[in-house]
Amino acid sequence: MIFLLTTFTLLAIACALTFTYFNAKYKFFTSRNVVGPKPEFFFGNMREAFFKRRHFSSIIDDFYQMYKHTEQIIGFYNITTPYYLLISPDLIKQILVKDFKHFRNNEFSGLSDKKKDPVMALNPFVMRDEEWKEKRTEVASGMTQNKLKSMFPLVQDVGKRFAEYIKLELNRNQLKSFDSREISVRYTCDTVSSCIFGIDGGSFTKKESEIISMGNKMIRSISDAAKSFLPKRLMPQDVQDFFVYLMEEAIKYRNNHSISRDDFLAHIISLKKKKDMSEIEMVAHGVTFFLDGFDTSSIGLAPIFYELGKNKRVQNKLREELVTAFPNENDVTYDKLLDNQYLENVIYESLRISPPITFANRECSENITLELNNKKKITIEKGEKVIIPLISIQQDPEYYHDPKEFIPERYDHGIKEYRDKGLLFPFGEGPRECLGKRFALLQVKTAIYYIVRNFEISVNEELTAKNLEIDPEELLMNVKKGGMWLNFKEIEC
Numbered sequence: 502m503i504f505l506l507t508t509f510t511l512l513a514i515a516c517a518l519t520f521t522y523f524n525a526k527y528k529f530f531t532s533r534n535v536v537g538p539k540p541e542f543f544f545g546n547m548r549e550a551f552f553k554r555r556h557f558s559s560i561i562d563d564f565y566q567m568y569k570h571t572e573q574i575i576g577f578y579n580i581t582t583p584y585y586l587l588i589s590p591d592l593i594k595q596i597l598v599k600d601f602k603h604f605r606n607n608e609f610s611g612l613s614d615k616k617k618d619p620v621m622a623l624n625p626f627v628m629r630d631e632e633w634k635e636k637r638t639e640v641a642s643g644m645t646q647n648k649l650k651s652m653f654p655l656v657q658d659v660g661k662r663f664a665e666y667i668k669l670e671l672n673r674n675q676l677k678s679f680d681s682r683e684i685s686v687r688y689t690c691d692t693v694s695s696c697i698f699g700i701d702g703g704s705f706t707k708k709e710s711e712i713i714s715m716g717n718k719m720i721r722s723i724s725d726a727a728k729s730f731l732p733k734r735l736m737p738q739d740v741q742d743f744f745v746y747l748m749e750e751a752i753k754y755r756n757n758h759s760i761s762r763d764d765f766l767a768h769i770i771s772l773k774k775k776k777d778m779s780e781i782e783m784v785a786h787g788v789t790f791f792l793d794g795f796d797t798s799s800i801g802l803a804p805i806f807y808e809l810g811k812n813k814r815v816q817n818k819l820r821e822e823l824v825t826a827f828p829n830e831n832d833v834t835y836d837k838l839l840d841n842q843y844l845e846n847v848i849y850e851s852l853r854i855s856p857p858i859t860f861a862n863r864e865c866s867e868n869i870t871l872e873l874n875n876k877k878k879i880t881i882e883k884g885e886k887v888i889i890p891l892i893s894i895q896q897d898p899e900y901y902h903d904p905k906e907f908i909p910e911r912y913d914h915g916i917k918e919y920r921d922k923g924l925l926f927p928f929g930e931g932p933r934e935c936l937g938k939r940f941a942l943l944q945v946k947t948a949i950y951y952i953v954r955n956f957e958i959s960v961n962e963e964l965t966a967k968n969l970e971i972d973p974e975e976l977l978m979n980v981k982k983g984g985m986w987l988n989f990k991e992i993e994c
């Protein structure tokens with residue numbers, strides 16, 4: 502009896518303490534006079550994301566819709582962690598650009614442990630403060646216009662092989678449907694393999710190439726670690742060994758064959774000489790390029806094919822534009838392809854509707870007081886977290902008429918206008934903007950060119966969900982549940 506009573510009392514105390522703990526946590530925003538949705542015990546405002554019923558960004562979008570007419574900034578809880586959600590484009594620009602020094606790190610900064618995870622810890626995405634600045638500059642200087650120009654023939658070669666691959670598959674089976682993401686991964690994997698390691702990734706000749714399976718293993722491991730928000734090893738040892746080996750072989754090959762090319766590998770080799778860089782640092786730069794160039798770019802490319810498949814008017818107009826601008830294969834130059842306005846509009850319109858990264862986040866590094874329109878002031882303190890709902894802004898009917906519709910002509914007067922107003926930022930904004938933006942655009946434009954010139958694309962409505970949703974299993978990335986299935990018909994033009 503005494504035992505039962507003691508157990509019962511201890512349980513009651515534990516419950517009371519837990520309840521008090523959660524309650525205290527949920528006073529964070531009320532104590533600061535910041536409004537937001539009411540949290541519920543344990544889950545905060547993220548019950549559906551916790552059970553993977555909905556994607557984090559869809560839930561954030563509900564909050565955005567709830568408060569967009571009344572607030573510039575609100576607060577919500579992920580379990581017990583408070584997050585500020587920025588609603589006003591002006592405030593977003595302020596935090597990403599003007600007050601960057603107060604928000605120079607993102608939440609994933611410091612996620613990986615330098616000793617356990619030497620390669621991933623050197624990726625600018627997870628680095629902080631001065632170290633971040635140094636590494637970002639090192640990677641960015643390997644992606645200048647000149648270097649990208651010298652990589653263009655390599656990307657072009659993969660673009661041609663991409664079209665050949667689809668033709669070959671269609672010859673085998675005319676009725677075959679392709680998962681847009683799956684074919685996009687094959688293409689992006691081979692472009693980065695060629696540009697960084699100087700190798701053929703084999704994505705168009707093998708069912709699953711080794712480099713794709715290593716890339717996928719790395720992505721799974723990062724995603725698991727990010728979900729737990731604990732410092733963990735992001736890159737499994739066998740994946741690290743694989744990339745170390747690739748880098749060693751690439752450098753050996755280049756030295757033994759006296760190849761001189763102004764590309765990313767040449768940049769890494771020159772950094773080694775200049776800065777006495779270790780082998781791991783060299784591999785880390787290669788992996789930074791590989792990781793996003795393979796994964797994020799494919800997530801950005803897949804919906805472009807899908808939108809073109811759904812919108813025959815835009816697809817035909819784009820094809821006509823490309824045929825007029827590039828009557829012959831020799832006319833396809835780096836400058837002309839990158840300058841093609843309609844192609845750029847098509848890409849940005851798809852990135853507006855389906856940005857691969859649906860929200861950006863920042864961690865406050867120096868206290869700051871924000872003055873809001875209603876004269877209210879909010880102080881965000883060091884260590885506190887802020888979310889920028891990229892996808893919600895980009896789909897807000899207040900800023901875009903028919904926001905779900907794919908209308909590249911919206912940018913006929915320029916994309917800059919939307920960017921300047923803080924309404925279009927699929928690559929983020931400010932000093933921490935996507936480091937590979939220029940390479941990504943080159944990669945995506947080349948793929949679209951070769952596919953649209955060679956095929957008529959249509960959506961397989963039977964295999965593709967009517968209302969495409971973001972897969973709730975994904976933490977950050979906008980991968981569509983069930984995939985986007987496409988049919989291709991070879992054409993001559």
Ligand code: HEM
Nearest residue numbers: 626790793794797798801858861928929930935936937941
């Ligand atoms: C369509 C393709 C891509 C999209 C839409 C995209 C988008 C983004 C976004 C939204 C961010 C976060 C920006 C922020 O927090 O403000 C980011 C960061 C980053 N991206 Fe990309 N990205 C793409 C491709 C690439 C490629 C090809 C590379 C490398 C070659 C790359 C390298 C990076 C790196 C290193 C960061 C972290 C930058 C930092 O924290 O300083 N991305 N990207």
